[in-house]
Amino acid sequence: MNARVRPAELRPVVEADRAHVWHHITQHKPFETQDPRVYVEGRGMRLWDAAGLEYLDAVSGGVWTVNVGYGRQSIADAVREQLLKMNYFSNSAGSVPGARFAAQLIEKMPGLSRVYYANSGSEANEKVFKIVRQIAHRHHQGRKYKILYRERDYHGTTIATLSASGQPQRSLQYGPLTPGFVEVPHCLEYHSQYGPIAHYGERAADAIEDVILREGPDTVGALCLEPVTAGGGVITPPAGYWERVQEICRRHRVLLHIDEVVCGVGRTGKWFGYQHYGIRPDFVTMAKGVASGYAAISCVVTTEAIFELFKDDPGDPLAYFRDISTFGGCAAGPAAALENMRIIEAEGLLENTSAMGARLMGNLRELQERHAVIGDVRGIGLFCGAELVQDRTTRQPAEEKRVQAVVAECLSQGVIIGATNRSIPGFNNTLCLSPALIATASDIDHITATIDRALEKVFGGRH
Numbered sequence: 001m002n003a004r005v006r007p008a009e010l011r012p013v014v015e016a017d018r019a020h021v022w023h024h025i026t027q028h029k030p031f032e033t034q035d036p037r038v039y040v041e042g043r044g045m046r047l048w049d050a051a052g053l054e055y056l057d058a059v060s061g062g063v064w065t066v067n068v069g070y071g072r073q074s075i076a077d078a079v080r081e082q083l084l085k086m087n088y089f090s091n092s093a094g095s096v097p098g099a100r101f102a103a104q105l106i107e108k109m110p111g112l113s114r115v116y117y118a119n120s121g122s123e124a125n126e127k128v129f130k131i132v133r134q135i136a137h138r139h140h141q142g143r144k145y146k147i148l149y150r151e152r153d154y155h156g157t158t159i160a161t162l163s164a165s166g167q168p169q170r171s172l173q174y175g176p177l178t179p180g181f182v183e184v185p186h187c188l189e190y191h192s193q194y195g196p197i198a199h200y201g202e203r204a205a206d207a208i209e210d211v212i213l214r215e216g217p218d219t220v221g222a223l224c225l226e227p228v229t230a231g232g233g234v235i236t237p238p239a240g241y242w243e244r245v246q247e248i249c250r251r252h253r254v255l256l257h258i259d260e261v262v263c264g265v266g267r268t269g270k271w272f273g274y275q276h277y278g279i280r281p282d283f284v285t286m287a288k289g290v291a292s293g294y295a296a297i298s299c300v301v302t303t304e305a306i307f308e309l310f311k312d313d314p315g316d317p318l319a320y321f322r323d324i325s326t327f328g329g330c331a332a333g334p335a336a337a338l339e340n341m342r343i344i345e346a347e348g349l350l351e352n353t354s355a356m357g358a359r360l361m362g363n364l365r366e367l368q369e370r371h372a373v374i375g376d377v378r379g380i381g382l383f384c385g386a387e388l389v390q391d392r393t394t395r396q397p398a399e400e401k402r403v404q405a406v407v408a409e410c411l412s413q414g415v416i417i418g419a420t421n422r423s424i425p426g427f428n429n430t431l432c433l434s435p436a437l438i439a440t441a442s443d444i445d446h447i448t449a450t451i452d453r454a455l456e457k458v459f460g461g462r463h
């Protein structure tokens, strides 16, 4: 146990939490008889809770966020100094860290040139939806306003981003949703909609074109996609997919919006997920790993061509992007993001992510050889998933409660892993792993050894 955590002193904290905090995405009934978990300290990839128990965090703060690990003194110092010097002014004016971070980010994103600051992934995605709609009003007689999103993808929690959710369990009971959003089919070859075909990637991309043609290309403004789908099942794109998607977007003058909220800033072993696939996006949104959870910051990054569209009529008071985000002006965000980026470069964390990601995939494939319940293993960098099935031939998903039992068993053994949840009915069956980019070989081996034992306990013997 960590000497710094004193459970007795923390008892009032746990009581206050139980009495007054409404937790995110959590059923509270069990807290009538048991304590909620309260984490009180973190160092590197390790966490301690209020009861003094230690955990290895294999999901970077639960939701792919703490990319550079816990307890980073230099980020805390950078934020502190900035807050004392100049904490806030609305981003209608500039800030020193805001300008510096934008310049550094753009260096990593050839072809893009403008950064718009906000606070959350949802908010950044909504900014793009607004930009696309305003372009439609000003340049396409209001027609090219529709936004396509993909089955199984997720883009946020607000009503408009839920309207772009390919995960029905997120949006159910929150309607009526926003009009103008249209779904395209997923690209998960393991559950091919077309049977076992050659060139699945091209076929899945063509399915997007079918939707564009059905809706009318002159009504479709943008296509919003995750480069690698996260909460919908860790779906790495099939070969040939992205080249064809790019071609289709060009052909129909559909702007391409890449949601890098999970993949961005190193998670996949490159700065951005789209950079693995030769994509040339019109918009990139990012949030979680931008400042690794040390401050709230999200960004929309776009091209000069898009930016220019909002300068073309300075005499028209409605012609520019009339959007504001109060805390998009908080200087803590870019101050933390600058130091976060410096750490990734100085410590070679992109390289580490590729190397440790390969190890994690290798270990998961070994587990797949031993456990019949692992139907498929997918991932890139430190962003991996293992899909659990009842039967490898039919690929029928494992029951969600048993998948959750594996997660609970790992937790009881001191390792925090995740699983897709409240996402796709009947398909919440993928274990999710996203350790911090600082993970070592022994951390990775410890995570997969724990999963090995948990699978054995929940699903019985190996084969």
Ligand SMILES: Cc1ncc(COP(=O)(O)O)c(C=O)c1O
Pocket (backbone or CB within 6 Å): 063, 119, 120, 121, 122, 123, 125, 154, 155, 156, 157, 226, 230, 231, 259, 260, 261, 262, 287, 288
């Ligand atoms: C791909 C993706 N986009 C957007 C979001 C929404 O981000 P936020 O929770 O910061 O609003 C998430 C959150 O998990 C996400 O996974």
